[in-house]
Amino acid sequence: MGLSVVLRYAGAHARQAREAVERCWSDCLGDGLTSYPESVTLDVVLDPDVGTVGQAGARGAVAATGLDELLHVLSPRLTAALVEAHAGRLVMLHAAGLADPGTGRTVALVAPSGTGKTTASRLLGRTMRYLTDETVAVDAGGRVLPYPKPLSVLAEGGNGIKTQLAPSDEGLIVAGGRGPELTGIFLLDRDPSRTAPQVEPVTTVRALALLAPQISYLTRLDRPLATVASIVERAGGLVSVRYGEAAQLADVVSRHVGATP
């Protein structure tokens, strides 16, 4: 997302934590050539001692007694830190982002948590470039800053802990192609009873109202409504999509990115 991340590991199992984090987040690791002027720093503590973890947590560290729990809590903490660092600079949609690997035409699939972003990303990311399943960050020119974070998947019997899967390990496309440029914004509404998707364009004014709850730090933007409206209109306007299964959504997205700009 255009920032360097510094993770400082500590605790009895610091090395185990580092290896696991680097495995899950491998698609976000730098190429060793690109440098970013700003960074976000988090302390990460993995230790079996509850007291040690409690103290680390009180100091603001991402801390847990178990590895799965650590990875589970790290993902939203890291996302929140990155989003906060960009507050007021980027329009950050709570959305999955996928790009056509050839043209760079990119769609944002906007939806609240737990309503299909990761599922759609896992399906669409096999033929499109996976940019994120959480936050689509867009600059004033409509360029999307990739954030190919791990897929957070709720595991059966996982006590609410989401397993973190490296996108490339799941067969998703994570690199290559032209720079992603936002050319479509879809507001998702999953209705399992639907047998066919319902697609409706939304006026810009209504798009602002519908998107506002899904935009991080909206009020920190300069002229927030005009800024978001500019991005929405540059992307061809907001489209509302009611769908039943991810495959229906895939059809809608594929038609959109395949359409002549």
Add this chain to the structure above:
Amino acid sequence: MKVRRGKSTDEYRDGSGEAAVLIDGRVLVLSPLATRLLALIGEGWTDVDGLAASLAAAVGPPTDGRSAEKATADLVRELAADGVVEVRDAEDRPNG
């Protein structure tokens, strides 16, 4: 009754006639009529009856049997409930 703009921090209009206003982090959509009314309201206190005349001249009288003054006052109260505008009784004097 007098009215002035509320604490909206931003406003946007498109070709639909509607407007979006940002208030306390929420974005509200105003109807075309409310958008026209808001355009007539400034930062200072304005008499609602005067606004009713301007609004009626722009869009015609209400079609539901209410007077322009009553319809405008009702709309102003709705906007006030959402924080888009502030109202006070005509005889009140602003603080300060």
